[in-house]
Amino acid sequence: xxxxxxMSGGRILSLYINNKSGGLIYQRNFAPSAATLRDNxxxxxxxxxxxxxLILKELAPVGGSRPLQTLExxxxxxxxxxxxxxxxxxMLAEPGTQGLDLLLKSVYGLYTxxxxxxxxxxxxxxxxxxxxxxxxxxxxxxxxx
Amino acid sequence: QEFSMSAAPGxxxxxxxxxxxxxxxxxxxxxxxxxxxxxEFVQYCQAKASTASELERKLEDAxxxxxxxxxxLVNLRDGKTRRETRMLGxxxxxxxxxWKALFGKAADGLEKVVENEDEFMxxxxxxxxxxxxxxxxxxxxxxxxxxxxxxxxxxxxxxGFPGSVTAHTVxxxxxxxxxxxxxxxxxxxxxxxxxxxxx
Numbered sequence: 532x533x534x535x536x537x538m539s540g541g542r543i544l545s546l547y548i549n550n551k552s553g554g555l556i557y558q559r560n561f562a563p564s565a566a567t568l569r570d571n572x573x574x575x576x577x578x579x580x581x582x583x584x585l586i587l588k589e590l591a592p593v594g595g596s597r598p599l600q601t602l603e604x605x606x607x608x609x610x611x612x613x614x615x616x617x618x619x620x621x622m623l624a625e626p627g628t629q630g631l632d633l634l635l636k637s638v639y640g641l642y643t644x645x646x647x648x649x650x651x652x653x654x655x656x657x658x659x660x661x662x663x664x665x666x667x668x669x670x671x672x673x674x675x676x
Numbered sequence: 677q678e679f680s681m682s683a684a685p686g687x688x689x690x691x692x693x694x695x696x697x698x699x700x701x702x703x704x705x706x707x708x709x710x711x712x713x714x715x716e717f718v719q720y721c722q723a724k725a726s727t728a729s730e731l732e733r734k735l736e737d738a739x740x741x742x743x744x745x746x747x748x749l750v751n752l753r754d755g756k757t758r759r760e761t762r763m764l765g766x767x768x769x770x771x772x773x774x775w776k777a778l779f780g781k782a783a784d785g786l787e788k789v790v791e792n793e794d795e796f797m798x799x800x801x802x803x804x805x806x807x808x809x810x811x812x813x814x815x816x817x818x819x820x821x822x823x824x825x826x827x828x829x830x831x832x833x834x835x836g837f838p839g840s841v842t843a844h845t846v847x848x849x850x851x852x853x854x855x856x857x858x859x860x861x862x863x864x865x866x867x868x869x870x871x872x873x874x875x
Contacts, residue, residue: 648711648808650718650820660810 541628550655551617553581736826743830
């Protein structure tokens with residue numbers, strides 16, 4: 532599923548997944564330089580991000596714009612992917628990291644496999660699936676190589 | 677105005693129950709489709725069960741009815757003319773032929789339990805039914821492959837080898853986990869086996 536040729540290294544800092552109502556259901560830091568906040572702060576920031584993305588979509592001068600996709604700052608880049616079911620996956624990475632759009636789609640693929648096919652997962656609730664975590668770490672290890 | 681119920685012109689597919697039985701070699705089902713169906717089934721059983729053991733029991737019972745049918749079908753496709761009468765022969769049939777028909781490969785191991793004459797273990801490193809399932813930490817001993825244990829039990833019982841089959845999660849030294857199906861035959865089966873080999 533992961534087209535390795537198109538992805539290149541660069542460190543991934545963190546991953547956030549919001550459910551369709553904008554609530555945070557998954558958060559993971561992958562580098563020591565990622566922001567370490569309390570769970571509540573992560574949740575607040577993640578839902579704020581949802582609102583910002585929506586506002587930007589409304590403000591866009593060009594009609595029919597899709598929601599926020601990339602955000603570049605001095606210290607990081609942020610890539611966001613909206614699934615067809617309104618799940619928002621967004622990732623922070625070191626500046627200059629390439630291939631994040633494909634990586635996010637692969638993460639979505641892992642979500643549809645190891646979260647949605649898990650009978651013990653309740654839809655729109657926080658994700659606690661060991662196999663999802665394992666595969667995610669493996670995916671990112673392959674990406675950073 | 678007349679309302680016709682006939683299907684639109686296109687590739688003619690018969691009703692699925694009218695089609696001839698396949699050879700079994702090209703009949704595959706989407707793993708995604710099965711996983712979603714199995715996930716719903718586990719949730720359905722979970723709603724009706726109050727403990728992990730009850731849930732496993734319900735999964736086993738569902739598997740048992742499948743085991744009976746799978747044995748008939750695989751025997752037919754295999755062209756088997758003689759049935760197995762020995763414990764080991766039957767277990768090898770389950771381990772190899774039945775497993776291949778169900779999961780596309782033979783099981784990973786078949787062992788005899790040294791301490792007990794009536795116990796055997798069929799092991800599978802990553803049962804297909806558990807592929808996408810992560811058991812939550814509040815149900816540590818649950819193994820949804822209890823469903824497969826039921827299939828084994830149904831097939832064995834139907835072949836004349838009654839007993840109990842349970843699924844157990846075993847953690848190896850490497851930290852990896854595999855599933856072991858413990859087969860325990862009834863005393864009657866053991867007695868019959870002794871009389872066959874003794875005579």
